[in-house]
Amino acid sequence: MMMNGKDDYIIEVNHVSMCFNAAKEKVDNFKEYIIRLATRKLYFDEFWVLNEISFKVKYGEVLGIVGYNGAGKSTLLKIIAGVMKPSKGSVIRKGSMAPLIELGAGFDMDLSARENIYLNGAILGHSRKYISDKFEQIIDFSELHSFIDMPLKNYSSGMTARLGFAIATITEPDILIIDEILAVGDFKFQQKCHDKISSMLDNNTTVIIVSHSIDQIESLCTHAIWLENGDIKLMGDAKNICKQYRLS
Amino acid sequence: MLIQPIKNFNKYRFLLQELVLRDVKLKYRRSVLGIFWSLLNPLLTMTVITIIFSQLFRFDVPNYHLYILTGIVLFSFHSEATTSAMNSILNNSGLIKKVYIPKYILVFAKTASSLVNLGFSVIAIFVILLFSDVKFTLINLMFPLPLLYLFIFATGIGLILSVYTVFFRDLAHLYTVGLTAWMYLTPIIYPIEIVPEKFHFIVKTINPLYYFLLCFREIILYSQPPSLQLHFSCLSIALFTFIVGLYVFFKNQDRFILHI
Ligand SMILES: Nc1ncnc2c1ncn2[C@@H]1O[C@H](COP(=O)(O)OP(=O)(O)OP(=O)(O)O)[C@@H](O)[C@H]1O
Numbered sequence: 001m002m003m004n005g006k007d008d009y010i011i012e013v014n015h016v017s018m019c020f021n022a023a024k025e026k027v028d029n030f031k032e033y034i035i036r037l038a039t040r041k042l043y044f045d046e047f048w049v050l051n052e053i054s055f056k057v058k059y060g061e062v063l064g065i066v067g068y069n070g071a072g073k074s075t076l077l078k079i080i081a082g083v084m085k086p087s088k089g090s091v092i093r094k095g096s097m098a099p100l101i102e103l104g105a106g107f108d109m110d111l112s113a114r115e116n117i118y119l120n121g122a123i124l125g126h127s128r129k130y131i132s133d134k135f136e137q138i139i140d141f142s143e144l145h146s147f148i149d150m151p152l153k154n155y156s157s158g159m160t161a162r163l164g165f166a167i168a169t170i171t172e173p174d175i176l177i178i179d180e181i182l183a184v185g186d187f188k189f190q191q192k193c194h195d196k197i198s199s200m201l202d203n204n205t206t207v208i209i210v211s212h213s214i215d216q217i218e219s220l221c222t223h224a225i226w227l228e229n230g231d232i233k234l235m236g237d238a239k240n241i242c243k244q245y246r247l248s
Numbered sequence: 249m250l251i252q253p254i255k256n257f258n259k260y261r262f263l264l265q266e267l268v269l270r271d272v273k274l275k276y277r278r279s280v281l282g283i284f285w286s287l288l289n290p291l292l293t294m295t296v297i298t299i300i301f302s303q304l305f306r307f308d309v310p311n312y313h314l315y316i317l318t319g320i321v322l323f324s325f326h327s328e329a330t331t332s333a334m335n336s337i338l339n340n341s342g343l344i345k346k347v348y349i350p351k352y353i354l355v356f357a358k359t360a361s362s363l364v365n366l367g368f369s370v371i372a373i374f375v376i377l378l379f380s381d382v383k384f385t386l387i388n389l390m391f392p393l394p395l396l397y398l399f400i401f402a403t404g405i406g407l408i409l410s411v412y413t414v415f416f417r418d419l420a421h422l423y424t425v426g427l428t429a430w431m432y433l434t435p436i437i438y439p440i441e442i443v444p445e446k447f448h449f450i451v452k453t454i455n456p457l458y459y460f461l462l463c464f465r466e467i468i469l470y471s472q473p474p475s476l477q478l479h480f481s482c483l484s485i486a487l488f489t490f491i492v493g494l495y496v497f498f499k500n501q502d503r504f505i506l507h508i
């Protein structure tokens with residue numbers, strides 16, 4: 001890969017801040033809008049979820065992100081994946097990416113699994129031909145051979161999750177972004193997911209992973225970041241961060 | 249500066265296809281008559297209106313039933329396309345929060361699905377044309393042009409509506425009312441000649457649909473190639489609306505996430 005000294009960061013997160021609207025009643029109708037405009041109350045309840053986050057990830061690094069619920073981990077991943085634009089700051093990303101953040105986004109419950117594979121694949125930016133080529137692989141991995149023409153509304157949630165995982169992992173990306181999705185399916189499928197991720201790691205893929213399982217972060221990651229209330233509390237070697245996080 | 253969006257569109261054009269395919273499939277999958285509804289619907293409406301109005305008002309329009317049918321088909325397309333495009337961002341809020349996709353694809357998918365339905369309705373027009381005394385000439389084959397203009401125009405309107413509906417939900421209700429007014433301002437069942445001269449400007453200047461409809465009718469009903477000037481008016485109105493739509497959309501799309 002492009003391993004020349006200057007260019008050896010694959011992801012750069014520069015002063016990223018994210019602000020959501022925490023107004024209890026969002027102003028989304030004209031009456032409200034006019035009243036607020038007249039009374040000069042047309043404000044936006046700012047709610048800063050991330051504050052000035054900066055870090056860089058090198059090629060082949062496996063970065064873990066830990067933190068309590070609501071710390072902003074998923075939001076950060078979504079910003080890196082380009083799902084949302086940060087309110088301030090920027091993200092530079094080089095190379096192809098597979099986001100395993102929300103699996104099966106855009107599944108249509110009225111369509112069969114077969115049709116959903118094409119739909120979800122297209123949502124992830126694949127062409128029809130590419131999905132056709134990988135079709136067998138997706139079915140094999142998800143082990144849903146006999147249910148392939150059943151509408152998705154008749155699937156169990158575990159089966160839907162299997163399908164989502166199988167579609168999301170057909171690519172061989174440069175960057176893999178994982179948000180707590182390894183807890184899907186039964187224990188056998190979980191094992192399979194782990195093996196899949198591990199094999200992707202062996203391919204020198206750069207990975208950012210969010211997990212509440214400290215053991216997982218400790219065993220998989222080289223580096224780690226501890227997020228607390230939208231700030232980086234600690235950053236560095238994974239073993240060290242996990243030790244401190246456990247003590248907290 | 250323009251290369252990046254074009255590359256991106258190229259990558260996601262399969263998504264556009266899949267979304268349209270899904271809409272069309274789901275629309276027709278469960279009904280017995282399926283696709284024929286798109287043919288039957290305008291025909292039935294035409295029959296009802298023709299019977300009522302040819303008894304009541306007796307407008308002096310040759311081939312009055314075809315005059316009505318063309319009006320109904322085009323206006324229904326416009327109304328269906330803009331309304332479904334208007335709701336496309338809100339209805340897909342789950343998707344927008346979860347993955348990156350170019351959001352305008354969602355709007356395009358809705359107007360394109362309506363265009364497919366329009367295709368079936370146009371078949372109905374040609375069926376009626378065969379049984380009327382309108383001469384079928386090669387000029388009739390120009391019919392896709394005004395439909396293309398209208399499609400571009402409706403997509404532009406859809407883009408603008410989809411943005412402001414995210415910020416003001418009331419717009420959805422207002423637009424329903426607006427569409428009714430728009431329908432009466434469009435010469436669908438009445439000929440423009442019955443409108444008093446001094447009100448022509450309302451129909452002609454502030455209602456672009458008039459030009460698309462005129463262009464379509466000249467081709468289908470009167471087998472007359474529309475003047476270059478009419479083509480130019482239609483195309484410039486369509487492109488102008490479309491570009492404004494894209495501008496408004498791109499300007500606001502990053503704020504959707506805060507309001508959906
Ligand atoms: N679309 C949104 N609108 C408003 N607030 C949001 C939105 N998305 C997230 N938030 C808020 O941002 C904060 C961080 O959320 P986030 O999902 O990033 O947390 P997290 O670290 O992933 O938590 P968890 O461990 O529970 O997954 C939360 O307080 C949440 O309420």
Ligand SMILES: [Mg+2]
Pocket residue numbers: 073074075179
């Ligand atoms: Mg989360």
